[in-house]
Amino acid sequence: GENVEQHPSTLSVQEGDSAVIKCTYSDSASNYFPWYKQELGKRPQLIIDIRSNVGEKKDQRIAVTLNKTAKHFSLHITETQPEDSAVYFCAASRGGAQKLVFGQGTRLTINP
């Protein structure tokens, strides 16, 4: 089955700097790669997603890149702000009614 590896497990950056979180997946049939932000005790919130027919997607300060050949995808957050502090999860799915497989999570801390 699918296996998603996420790095780093913790990341601390200065406010205004960029943060990058990386994930690799094992199932070449996966075609949907969402990123979630989760605050303590809350539900995961979708912040951006990408499908396998696209190599890059951007939404304001957040961008995701996908390399299907290498089977890895990355989340890029620019101009980080204190409210970006949270745990971020990547996930992979074959789409449709198929399940999401989550990475281990990255605890991002933005230092003022």
Place this chain on the structure above:
Amino acid sequence: GAVVSQHPSWVICKSGTSVKIECRSLDFQATTMFWYRQFPKQSLMLMATSNEGSKATYEQGVEKDKFLINHASLTLSTLTVTSAHPEDSSFYICSARSPAGGPYEQYFGPGTRLTVT
């Protein structure tokens, strides 16, 4: 649109008792719902996939007789933790696919924190 609710938001029960958690899609019909468990400082682990009108599909290592899932309608799935033990204490989250969200996106409920004493 695409709102998923869970009830209760938190529950405390005694060891050996059973507790039921409800997951509802409020403004759409969900043929498929998913149940996850999340231990502190860990990732979401899928427990089972719940399909309306049929038996749930459980992930490897999840005891189907202990975690009973019922998806009797297109807007409601329930998870019953039977004979709960302290090690079942966790954050349980459901999600559902909305046809309006396309074939990919899942919408998550707010979660239920279960504490077994």
